[in-house]
Amino acid sequence: MTTMSATRPDQPEAANSVLAKVQRILEAFGPDDEHLSLTEIARRTGLAKASVHRLAQELLQWGLLERRGSSYWLGMRLFEIGQRVPRQRILSDAARPYMEDLHHATNETVHLAVLDGLEVLYLEKVSGHGRVPSRVAGRMPLHCTATGKVLLAFGPRRLVDEVLASPLRRLTPYTVAVPGLLLQELVKARELGYAVENEQTRAGFVSVAIPLIGTTGAVTGALSVTAPVHRADVQKFAGLLNMVGRRIMKSVAALSQG
Secondary structure (H helix, E strand, O other): OOOOOOOOOOHHHHHHHHHHHHHHHOOOOOOOOOOHHHHHHHHHHOHHHHHHHHHHHHHHHOOOOEEOOEEEEEEEHHHHHHOOOHHHHHHHHHHHHHHHHHHHOOEEHHHHHHHHOOEEEEEEEOOOOOOOOOOOOEEEOOOOOOOOOHHHOOOOOOOOOOOOHOOOOOOOOOOOHHHHHHHHHHHHHHHOOEEEEOOOOOOOEEEEEEEEEEOOOOEEEEEEEEEEEEHHOHHHHHHHHHHHHHHHHHHHHHHHOO
């Protein structure tokens, strides 16, 4: 009997597969890109323009891409499929009403985030006053966001090791880019039960986040409040977050059983 060995994404066979090319095309669209030209997609992916055109026609048929004139857009079919992910749907459904309550109580921006690889992925956002640079389905580094810090602090040690294996990128002059300092922040977060990010992702903003911990003790996600520095009340935000977090996880448990 012949045994097929698994192909890693970094191997040439995987990088040149049709699925890998499709992935590169879809991921060519950044958070701020509403649409891209065929030429730009080819440039970003490094694929031949003819190959991009051929695959794009199939993606158009599947609804994963849409075309308007000479520009390509991500298709609604991607959104529909994404809504079927059980963890995302259950957590988002449970959290949304409580996030709105938290927004009304603070008048600030509330985020719901989960771990995805070595990044924070935002599932939900209820906007407050001020321009908070985030969006649903947006991603941020773990080491400099409040949500990322609680995911690191209350997650497995191997996750911390993986983050520290690469340089810690600076987003602002205040970003913690020294491993020892990040470890100190994680210890403090575990002691307090919440993490604080002070102008580490964008100057002028403070975020406070708590972990959302399930019945098994595993971290399901993170909930945060973000406010301009002059309005940030860390103790108030932490207290409200903990109260809301407990209610969210009770709702998650109920939805999971139902």
